Amino acid sequence: MRYTVIGGGVGCARFVLGLREHVRRAGGQDEIDVVVNTADDWWVSGLRISPDHDSLLYALAGVNDRDRGWGRADESERVARELAAWGAVPEWFTLGDLDLGAHIARTAWLRDGATVSDVYARLAARWKLGADLHPATDTEIDTHVHTTDGRRMHFQEWWVRHRAALPATRFEQTGIARATPSDGALRAIAEADVILLAPSNPVVSIGPILAVPGMRDALRAAPAPIVGVSGIIAGAVVRGMADACLAAIGVETSADAVARRYGARSAGGLLDGWLVDETDADVVGPLSEAGIRTRAVPLWLRDADSSAQVAADALALAADA
Template sequence: MNYTVIGGGVGCARFVKGLREHVRRAGQGGRIDVVVNTADDWWVSGLRIAPDHDSLLYALAGVNDAERGWGRAGETERVSAELAVWGTAPDWFTLGDLDLGTHIARTAWLREGLSVSEVYRRLGARWDLGVTLHPATDSEIDTHVLLADRDPVHFQEWWVRHRAQLPATGFAQRGIERAAISPGARDAVARADVVLIAPSNPVVSVGPVLAVPGMRQALAGTPAPVVGVSGIISGAVVRGMADACLAAIGVETSAEAVARHYGARSAGGLLDGWLVDESDGDAVAPLRDEGIAARAVPLWMRDPDTSARLAQDALELASTLR
């Protein structure tokens, strides 16, 4: 079986770890590909930073800081403090020393002319991830936040510095009209037996992946079922500030509303199936009426067992849709 996951960040990392665990426990083998959002990447102190990719890389390698939810475990921050003193990095965006090693390696390879896809391959080769990571695109498509009362700012400034408190009216990926789906992402969708939309931020993690030219066409053309997992439980985000992102584009913070935002594939949207939490069971029937095969299951990923069970539930739903 070939499993292709689309998303980015901590929610995606937890889900992919659960999928990897389920595949290992089932003993049936299988290839797991992850198409990763690149639109929250940016430049800091001359270094290319890739938060969604690195969250996945570190979590799958088992070297992430699980308490903070980002970066490497056992970090020090001496270099970041020096960069702030020199004024080459904002003091509100802290980079650990081990993390900086990743960014320096990434930037060195990019400056040598390697593609983002090849950089992903080299970074992933350090550990036995059991998963292959692919950028959605090899082009730079950094997200900028459109604000009601001032000029746009980079997504990271809005997210990290301002904690998504500045009133936003939308999000734009600069240069995305000239981008193209990466070869690895295209092939991952084409060979998939199941496509899974991770419980990532639907606006700034999944949305930019879907907006890459060629991506929606690839997903529309795959014979594989497309099943998504809600990152909203009982009207609240599981992690982060996705509610602020949803509000900015006029979407209610609910599992049902996010499913409608993605849309039914039978009606030109994305989804064949959608998992909601048991607490959101009332959404199942209305979504089914709209062409999305919804199912209510426990969504909280508290440990390897619950994460693996969620992945199994997603695959079981997909098996009914083939």
């Protein structure tokens, strides 16, 4: 079996870890592909930074900082302090020394003409990840946030510096109109036996993937069932500030509203199935009637056992969808 996950960031990383653990417990023969968001990438201090990809890379490699939830374990910040002394990096954005190694390698390869897909493969070759990572697109796209006070800033400034506290009116992915899905992403979607939307931020992680021209068509045409896992539990985000992103596009912070935003594939949307937490069991009936087969199970990804069980539940729902 081949499983393809769509997403990015820490929520996606935790879900893929659970899926990998489920595959290991089932005999280790299944394959995992991940189509990763690239729209929160940006240039800083002359380096190309890829937060969603790196969260997945480090987590799957087992070198991530589990306490902070991002970056490398046993990190130091000597170079960051030197960059700050020169005024060459925003004071609110810290680059760890080990993390800088990946950014420097990525930038050097890109400058030499490598594609983003090439860079993903080269970085992954260092570790045995148990999954293949593919950028949603090889085209450079960055997300900018428009705020209610008339400002326009890069997503990372809004997210990291302001902690999404500035009310946003919309999110703009520059360059996305000329983007195309990467070959690896299209192959992973077309050849999947099950496609899973990770419990990632639906607006700024999964949203930009779906906004790449041709990506929604590829998903709708895929023979595999598509099952999403809610990142909203009991009306609250599991991690991060997805509620601020949802508010900006006029969507309620609820498992029900996010599912309806994706839509039923039978009605021109994407979802065949939707996994919600037990606390949201009241939405199972209405969503199922709307064409999205929905099941309520424990969704907290607390450890290897609970994460593997969520992955197993998502696959079981796919088998019934």
